[in-house]
Amino acid sequence: MEVLFTFIPKEHQRQQLINEFPEVQFYFEYKDKARLPSADILVTFGEDLSAEDIQQAGQLKWIMVASAGVEKMPHAAIAEREIVVSNVKGIHKTPMTESVLAHLLSLKRSLPSIYDNQRKKEWSRKTGSTELHGSTALIIGPGAIGMEIGRVLQALGVRTIGCNRSGKHADYMEGMVSFDSILKVLPTVDTVISVLPSTNETKYLLKKEHFQAMKNTAIFMNFGRGDLVEDQVLIDALETGEIAYAVLDVFEQEPLPSDHPFWTMENVVVSPHVSSHSEKYIERALDVFIPNLKLWLAEDAYPTNLVNMEKGY
Amino acid sequence: MEVLFTFIPKEHQRQQLINEFPEVQFYFEYKDKARLPSADILVTFGEDLSAEDIQQAGQLKWIMVASAGVEKMPHAAIAEREIVVSNVKGIHKTPMTESVLAHLLSLKRSLPSIYDNQRKKEWSRKTGSTELHGSTALIIGPGAIGMEIGRVLQALGVRTIGCNRSGKHADYMEGMVSFDSILKVLPTVDTVISVLPSTNETKYLLKKEHFQAMKNTAIFMNFGRGDLVEDQVLIDALETGEIAYAVLDVFEQEPLPSDHPFWTMENVVVSPHVSSHSEKYIERALDVFIPNLKLWLAEDAYPTNLVNMEKGY
Numbered sequence: 001m002e003v004l005f006t007f008i009p010k011e012h013q014r015q016q017l018i019n020e021f022p023e024v025q026f027y028f029e030y031k032d033k034a035r036l037p038s039a040d041i042l043v044t045f046g047e048d049l050s051a052e053d054i055q056q057a058g059q060l061k062w063i064m065v066a067s068a069g070v071e072k073m074p075h076a077a078i079a080e081r082e083i084v085v086s087n088v089k090g091i092h093k094t095p096m097t098e099s100v101l102a103h104l105l106s107l108k109r110s111l112p113s114i115y116d117n118q119r120k121k122e123w124s125r126k127t128g129s130t131e132l133h134g135s136t137a138l139i140i141g142p143g144a145i146g147m148e149i150g151r152v153l154q155a156l157g158v159r160t161i162g163c164n165r166s167g168k169h170a171d172y173m174e175g176m177v178s179f180d181s182i183l184k185v186l187p188t189v190d191t192v193i194s195v196l197p198s199t200n201e202t203k204y205l206l207k208k209e210h211f212q213a214m215k216n217t218a219i220f221m222n223f224g225r226g227d228l229v230e231d232q233v234l235i236d237a238l239e240t241g242e243i244a245y246a247v248l249d250v251f252e253q254e255p256l257p258s259d260h261p262f263w264t265m266e267n268v269v270v271s272p273h274v275s276s277h278s279e280k281y282i283e284r285a286l287d288v289f290i291p292n293l294k295l296w297l298a299e300d301a302y303p304t305n306l307v308n309m310e311k312g313y
Numbered sequence: 314m315e316v317l318f319t320f321i322p323k324e325h326q327r328q329q330l331i332n333e334f335p336e337v338q339f340y341f342e343y344k345d346k347a348r349l350p351s352a353d354i355l356v357t358f359g360e361d362l363s364a365e366d367i368q369q370a371g372q373l374k375w376i377m378v379a380s381a382g383v384e385k386m387p388h389a390a391i392a393e394r395e396i397v398v399s400n401v402k403g404i405h406k407t408p409m410t411e412s413v414l415a416h417l418l419s420l421k422r423s424l425p426s427i428y429d430n431q432r433k434k435e436w437s438r439k440t441g442s443t444e445l446h447g448s449t450a451l452i453i454g455p456g457a458i459g460m461e462i463g464r465v466l467q468a469l470g471v472r473t474i475g476c477n478r479s480g481k482h483a484d485y486m487e488g489m490v491s492f493d494s495i496l497k498v499l500p501t502v503d504t505v506i507s508v509l510p511s512t513n514e515t516k517y518l519l520k521k522e523h524f525q526a527m528k529n530t531a532i533f534m535n536f537g538r539g540d541l542v543e544d545q546v547l548i549d550a551l552e553t554g555e556i557a558y559a560v561l562d563v564f565e566q567e568p569l570p571s572d573h574p575f576w577t578m579e580n581v582v583v584s585p586h587v588s589s590h591s592e593k594y595i596e597r598a599l600d601v602f603i604p605n606l607k608l609w610l611a612e613d614a615y616p617t618n619l620v621n622m623e624k625g626y
Binding site for chain 1: 407408411412414415416418419421422423424425427428430431434436437438440441442443444445446447464465468469470567568569571576577582583584585586587588590591592593
């Protein structure tokens with residue numbers, strides 16, 4: 001049994017794997033797929049896997065993706081071979097919630113201007129600071145991450161509305177709307193936060209009319225995937241004052257091209273797809289992987305966090 | 314009965330007062346104390362009140378201070394005349410908690426470098442972001458504001474320790490220490506947050522030895538009063554790496570002199586005493602004042618939020 005990692009866990013983490021699974025041969029090869037042909041299990045960030053790789057990986061039965069998004073993976077090739085795919089859905093919820101909250105509170109409490117004034121050594125007490133407390137947030141995609149965002153926002157006195165395809169219940173949401181009914185609630189919302197994955201249904205889900213329906217003071221935060229809204233639609237909404245601010249962790253094209261207008265727009269924060277970063281990332285990914293590998297070896301059960309490659313999440 | 318405001322509430326707020334209290338003559342005079350001699354009640358931010366003012370204010374029976382700190386007020390003159398002093402303790406808890414959390418999460422989630430990189434149009438994904446979750450915070454001064462900070466930090470998975478003079482219980486604190494025992498817990502703490510008022514007991518409470526006892530990775534946040542620690546002690550701790558970061562909303566001298574080292578230190582955030590700012594400030598102050606004024610007129614009871622001018626809080 002061969003397990004190939006295309007990233008390198010820390011020394012003590014590698015040793016833990018080797019000790020716990022003496023019957024398994026582990027290879028830790030940074031972005032190196034030379035050992036794919038003999039690998040039974042692949043543990044990868046999933047970004048650099050091609051259909052040819054899958055063809056070469058004749059023994060491959062399980063791909064453990066140490067991230068949440070699988071949209072860049074060769075879906076057809078994997079599905080055809082009936083390779084099991086699992087991810088680490090949920091391990092992003094803490095760092096992502098903290099990033100969403102950091103950016104939101106930073107704007108409410110004037111941190112950008114506080115930082116700017118410090119650079120200028122300017123003691124300026126005219127901040128225009130407002131409060132997050134008492135505002136309303138729409139959370140588009142209230143899965144593991146979205147519900148954690150909802151939980152924390154509620155603790156801060158924010159009214160939360162969830163939005164998913166069906167409008168069915170999600171925890172920590174005071175109300176729910178379906179994708180089809182989103183226009184109805186947008187005029188009541190102060191913050192629109194998307195953590196949606198990229199699927200056929202979510203691509204360009206938000207259109208010009210949605211931004212027109214938002215408050216002029218609204219903050220739009222995209223922490224899901226960049227193709228939720230066309231760049232030009234968002235740029236227009238920001239330039240015409242349909243909304244006040246956009247905080248973007250994801251983009252239609254990543255890295256964001258250096259001549260892209262977002263970089264220099266006063267009311268845009270460009271975060272380079274880092275909201276899930278955490279010093280605890282690999283540790284948590286292994287916390288998902290290790291019990292799953294035990295089940296797998298015992299031929300007892302499929303891994304948890306199975307990904308349906310047809311749906312894309 | 315004359316009530317003198319030395320700041321100007323909004324039109325609708327002034328009208329509300331006039332309508333609710335037809336028997337009271339209200340004067341709204343921005344920083345103008347000409348009407349002090351005939352005023353029965355003074356509503357003020359409290360920063361510009363001198364002992365001479367108190368002498369002139371022969372009718373004055375109640376000073377309502379629309380802020381929390383009273384250390385700049387002429388204590389002896391007020392006490393001698395037995396003038397009742399009340400403040401708006403508690404109305405700062407929401408904006409201050411949001412500011413503390415904004416600054417703390419901003420550092421954990423790398424917002425300063427995200428903002429800097431945007432200015433340089435640099436797509437840099439090496440953030441070194443860490444998590445607030447799982448860390449330990451020491452909250453020095455767990456009164457209304459400190460307990461609200463504790464409540465929110467607990468919701469974010471932070472272990473909270475409170476510190477007050479006696480070490481007696483405060484809500485939302487998993488543990489408590491007294492001022493005398495603070496050294497014992499400092500080595501276990503990731504964030505030290507002070508919201509202490511300025512009193513004889515809190516002046517220079519934190520000394521060199523306290524910063525030496527903190528973790529080298531500790532973040533020190535002073536949102537109480539600037540004389541909690543001597544500037545030079547804090548500068549030394551930051552320059553020698555005894556602690557990692559200081560976020561300061563208050564200073565020994567305010568405004569912070571333009572040649573002060575804090576302005577340009579890489580590991581210091583200078584916030585110009587704005588953490589309590591909120592668009593809801595006056596509204597909340599009047600929410601405290603109006604019921605108190607009703608009680609006062611009915612000669613029914615003293616105002617809530619009475620300040621003991623001898624203790625200073």
